[in-house]
Amino acid sequence: MLRQYELVERVLAYDPDADEAVLNRAYVYTVQRHGTQKRASGDPYFSHPVEVAGLMTELKLDQDTVVTALLHDTVEDTLATIEEIERLFGPDVARLVDGVTKLSKIETLTENERAAENLRKFLLAMSEDLRVLLVKLADRLHNMRTLHFIKSTDKRKRIARETMDIYAPLAERVGMYEYMREMQLLAFEQLEPEAYATITGRLAAIRSDEGGQVDAIALEVKKALAEAGLKVEVSGREKHPYSIWKKMAERHVSFEQITDIMAFRVLTDSAADCYKALGVLHQTWQMIPGRFKDYVSTPKMNGYRSLHTALIYRNSMRVEVQIKTHEMHRTNEYGLAAHWAYKQGGVQPDGQVGWVRDLLEILDASHDAEELLEHTKLAIYADRIFAFTPKGSLFQLPKGATPIDFAFAVHTDLGAQAVGAKINGRHVPLRTQLGNGDVVEIIRSRTSEPQLSWLGFVVTGKARAAIRRSVRMKERADIAAIGQRLYEEIVERLPGKIGKKALKEALKRLKLTDEEDLMVAIGSAKIDDRQVMEALVPGSAEGLPDEDQWPKQRRAIAVRGLTPGMAFQLATCCHPVPGDRIVGLRQAGKGVEVHSIDCMTLASGVDADWIDLSWDARTDGAVGHLRAELYNRPGTLAEMAGIFALNHANVVNLEMTQRDDPFHTYEVDLEVRDLAHLTRIVSALRGSDAVAQADRI
Numbered sequence: 268m269l270r271q272y273e274l275v276e277r278v279l280a281y282d283p284d285a286d287e288a289v290l291n292r293a294y295v296y297t298v299q300r301h302g303t304q305k306r307a308s309g310d311p312y313f314s315h316p317v318e319v320a321g322l323m324t325e326l327k328l329d330q331d332t333v334v335t336a337l338l339h340d341t342v343e344d345t346l347a348t349i350e351e352i353e354r355l356f357g358p359d360v361a362r363l364v365d366g367v368t369k370l371s372k373i374e375t376l377t378e379n380e381r382a383a384e385n386l387r388k389f390l391l392a393m394s395e396d397l398r399v400l401l402v403k404l405a406d407r408l409h410n411m412r413t414l415h416f417i418k419s420t421d422k423r424k425r426i427a428r429e430t431m432d433i434y435a436p437l438a439e440r441v442g443m444y445e446y447m448r449e450m451q452l453l454a455f456e457q458l459e460p461e462a463y464a465t466i467t468g469r470l471a472a473i474r475s476d477e478g479g480q481v482d483a484i485a486l487e488v489k490k491a492l493a494e495a496g497l498k499v500e501v502s503g504r505e506k507h508p509y510s511i512w513k514k515m516a517e518r519h520v521s522f523e524q525i526t527d528i529m530a531f532r533v534l535t536d537s538a539a540d541c542y543k544a545l546g547v548l549h550q551t552w553q554m555i556p557g558r559f560k561d562y563v564s565t566p567k568m569n570g571y572r573s574l575h576t577a578l579i580y581r582n583s584m585r586v587e588v589q590i591k592t593h594e595m596h597r598t599n600e601y602g603l604a605a606h607w608a609y610k611q612g613g614v615q616p617d618g619q620v621g622w623v624r625d626l627l628e629i630l631d632a633s634h635d636a637e638e639l640l641e642h643t644k645l646a647i648y649a650d651r652i653f654a655f656t657p658k659g660s661l662f663q664l665p666k667g668a669t670p671i672d673f674a675f676a677v678h679t680d681l682g683a684q685a686v687g688a689k690i691n692g693r694h695v696p697l698r699t700q701l702g703n704g705d706v707v708e709i710i711r712s713r714t715s716e717p718q719l720s721w722l723g724f725v726v727t728g729k730a731r732a733a734i735r736r737s738v739r740m741k742e743r744a745d746i747a748a749i750g751q752r753l754y755e756e757i758v759e760r761l762p763g764k765i766g767k768k769a770l771k772e773a774l775k776r777l778k779l780t781d782e783e784d785l786m787v788a789i790g791s792a793k794i795d796d797r798q799v800m801e802a803l804v805p806g807s808a809e810g811l812p813d814e815d816q817w818p819k820q821r822r823a824i825a826v827r828g829l830t831p832g833m834a835f836q837l838a839t840c841c842h843p844v845p846g847d848r849i850v851g852l853r854q855a856g857k858g859v860e861v862h863s864i865d866c867m868t869l870a871s872g873v874d875a876d877w878i879d880l881s882w883d884a885r886t887d888g889a890v891g892h893l894r895a896e897l898y899n900r901p902g903t904l905a906e907m908a909g910i911f912a913l914n915h916a917n918v919v920n921l922e923m924t925q926r927d928d929p930f931h932t933y934e935v936d937l938e939v940r941d942l943a944h945l946t947r948i949v950s951a952l953r954g955s956d957a958v959a960q961a962d963r964i
Contacts, residue, residue: 268314269321271295277324278333285330293337293356300345308416315409316340322405332398335363339402342368366399367406400437404446407434411453427457442570442598448507455509459947461913465954466508469522481505481529484580488531488548488588495547500534500593516950519962530587534596538563541590545574548588552578555585563591565653567663570598654705667726668701674709675730682733684711698724716741719879723850723864747783750790757789757799765803773802841866842892842964846942851878890919891945893935895952896960899928903957910955911937914948930959 269277271294278285297316304312320336334356341347342364353361411430417423431454438447456463481503489501506528515522533548535541541563548554558577566572573591580586654662654673662676670690675682687710688695701707717737725731758765770782777794779785788794800807841863843849848864861880862869897903911918917938925932939945945963952961 269317281327293334297337300341300347308413318409319405331359334360336402338364339367367402404438408446423457427454430454451509462512462954466511470505491551492544492547497544503531521953533590534593541574544590652703654701654707657708665726669724670697671721671725672727672730673707679733683717684715685709686712686715746790747786750786753789757796761804761807769803776802838862840868844889844891844942845882849880851880888940891937891939892964894962894964896930896932899931906957910951
């Protein structure tokens with residue numbers, strides 16, 4: 268743990284004008300306030316804020332940010348108040364501390380609701396000053412470094428999952444790749460311990476087998492560039508274990524099939540030298556087509572700049588190379604923090620960037636905790652493409668984005684009114700996926716409105732949130748119209764005329780906000796005729812039959828997905844499981860068949876009505892279908908069965924479909940909880956020495 272004088276000396280080393288007295292006062296304040304509190308490791312609690320402040324000094328952040336780091340837990344975990352912090356350290360520090368302070372855990376909330384509520388407050392605070400995000404990321408990073416001290420496995424996994432889903436992507440979005448990589452690695456170790464152990468073990472074996480091969484390649488790259496008159500720094504490393512595991516999962520390959528495990532970094536003095544170095548490398552070694560990316564002329568949304576290429580080295584070995592300037596490297600590793608770093612006379616950023624505005628729009632449009640978390644993950648955790656408006660404005664979107672996603676990225680109203688699109692001057696369907704560099708023109712109609720079917724192909728959180736909000740508003744209007752007609756029938760049965768005063772009193776009795784809320788409640792059968800009559804004229808419902816004895820057609824019901832009672836079955840061609848995006852096919856004379864959105868049956872143009880569906884929260888698992896190719900040797904089938912048992916999955920059916928020595932292919936029907944459960948099992952199979960290949964069918 269950093270001592271008081273060490274922390275102050277660190278700040279003064281890069282900011283000689285810093286107020287030493289304020290830093291000393293903040294250090295003493297956090298030590299006194301946290302007092303005898305202990306962390307799970309047994310260390311004094313104040314060691315945590317001190318270490319977070321140390322991380323801020325490594326980034327050379329300004330004095331207020333370092334003080335905020337020291338104080339960030341005092342309001343939540345001690346008797347300190349924001350008012351006291353403002354009096355002692357000023358309004359700026361108080362505002363930052365308030366932004367970083369986590370919400371107290373409310374036991375009545377579910378995990379998702381609690382996570383969403385924390386995220387909601389966090390996004391609002393971050394939109395005002397992005398230094399809140401920098402302190403929060405350092406706070407989470409230090410907590411992840413000490414996560415192994417927590418005894419509860421479930422708690423460790425919950426914290427790791429939240430880190431993987433929210434904080435690591437946020438670090439990536441502001442360009443803090445060092446933080447992102449370390450968070451992912453620490454979370455990966457908790458979430459997938461078997462895969463982590465397997466991959467790190469394989470990397471260690473490669474390291475011992477090949478010795479100093481990384482250093483030898485780096486030296487040869489540097490020599491080739493030096494002979495061309497370029498002054499460069501070259502360093503090499505093995506790929507990040509989580510990056511390897513992710514590539515194995517995405518490409519459906521085993522560890523042995525990953526050919527570009529080594530990556531090299533070339534640092535130059537200028538952008539011009541970057542392109543010269545690229546030319547030298549491409550002339551010296553053969554490049555791999557399709558693997559070159561130019562983020563120098565077209566930076567990523569988070570400001571990341573670099574040239575990426577992949578080369579075929581000796582013996583057909585593939586290596587990745589990143590070429591950038593020293594300044595680009597500094598910005599790339601620490602992103603937004605590099606801009607906030609103390610600079611004499613420097614101008615600080617305004618604290619607001621485009622993707623934060625998008626997140627705030629999503630926050631405003633989201634209906635519940637599930638939606639907020641889903642849309643936020645979509646917005647911050649995706650690879651990007653670049654597309655242009657006809658006038659040349661550039662927009663970054665996730666891979667797989669469509670013209671509808673593009674329209675909502677330009678403006679919410681444009682997305683809502685879209686009726687057609689042109690890509691590079693040619694009319695295309697709205698579900699067409701955009702490519703890098705496409706010029707997109709949106710055709711609009713002011714009488715148009717978002718369609719529910721769009722949810723089947725849009726990929727951005729902003730588009731999905733806006734479409735769902737529009738559909739909900741239309742559904743609400745329709746339900747309110749039904750409720751209005753039922754209300755008029757109810758009023759006709761009352762003794763006497765109902766005026767505005769009686770209606771106002773009825774709203775109070777029913778605890779509803781306004782007249783529209785009443786009509787929606789009636790139309791969706793949340794309240795019945797008897798309750799409405801009693802609220803309008805107390806005593807008027809006496810002697811009436813019970814509500815469930817009234818004619819059923821008098822009750823209006825709001826439905827999402829399938830109408831209650833409608834028969835359906837899960838399709839055997841794609842075996843959808845909870846977590847898959849699903850649609851229903853309804854054919855004449857048959858029930859509804861539920862398919863995964865990427866099922867080939869849908870692509871074949873089957874003649875049926877499509878119904879937009881989603882999994883109910885009460886869904887308790889389904890049967891997934893796997894194909895596994897095992898090495899034909901004793902014990903491999905038992906090892907596969909052991910992986911199923913270890914992951915608490917029940918085998919429903921097992922069939923050998925092919926013998927092709929030295930491999931045997933099996934198809935397995937497996938009871939799983941959801942898509943994440945099935946994906947973990949497939950990943951565990953791919954990491955096993957007994958399995959040559961494993962895929963979901």
